[in-house]
Amino acid sequence: MTMKLSGLYGMGVYSDSGRHLGEVQDLIVDLEKGEVIRITIEPLSTISKDEAGKIFKDKSVLYKNVKSVEDVIVAHKHAYRYEQSEHGEPAKRVIINETVGR
Numbered sequence: 001m002t003m004k005l006s007g008l009y010g011m012g013v014y015s016d017s018g019r020h021l022g023e024v025q026d027l028i029v030d031l032e033k034g035e036v037i038r039i040t041i042e043p044l045s046t047i048s049k050d051e052a053g054k055i056f057k058d059k060s061v062l063y064k065n066v067k068s069v070e071d072v073i074v075a076h077k078h079a080y081r082y083e084q085s086e087h088g089e090p091a092k093r094v095i096i097n098e099t100v101g102r
Contacts, residue, residue, distance in 0.1 A: 003069065005029070005036070012063060012072040013041055022059070024073065036063040039073065 005027055013021045022041030030037050042059035044052055061075045068074040 007071070008036075008069070010037070011046055011069075013073055014074050015041060016067060016074055016076040021075070022063070039066070 008024045008027060011024045013024060015021060024039050024041065025043040026040040026045075027036050028038040028040070029035065038056070038060050040055055040060040042055045044055060047055070062075075065075050067076045068071055
């Protein structure tokens with residue numbers, strides 16, 4: 001199946017358990033192979049190298065882990081990370097793609 005890259009921008013990204021992770025903001029493409037490598041759900045424009053690394057780690061999905069691209073994008077194998085909440089409340093569990101940052 002082929003699709004224009006512009007058709008992916010703004011598309012919803014979901015875990016295979018149905019959890020909404022965000023919308024496609026940027027795509028990382030291997031120009032030599034002509035393949036999408038990574039989808040980010042946070043924009044990469046006008047940020048530092050450190051901020052980009054954090055987005056790759058926490059706010060992106062490796063395209064090889066995408067199961068389906070139809071009306072939405074479904075990525076498989078999710079994992080959990082814990083975000084520290086404010087005001088002394090217990091940390092909350094957040095689903096992320098387990099292959100993020102690898």
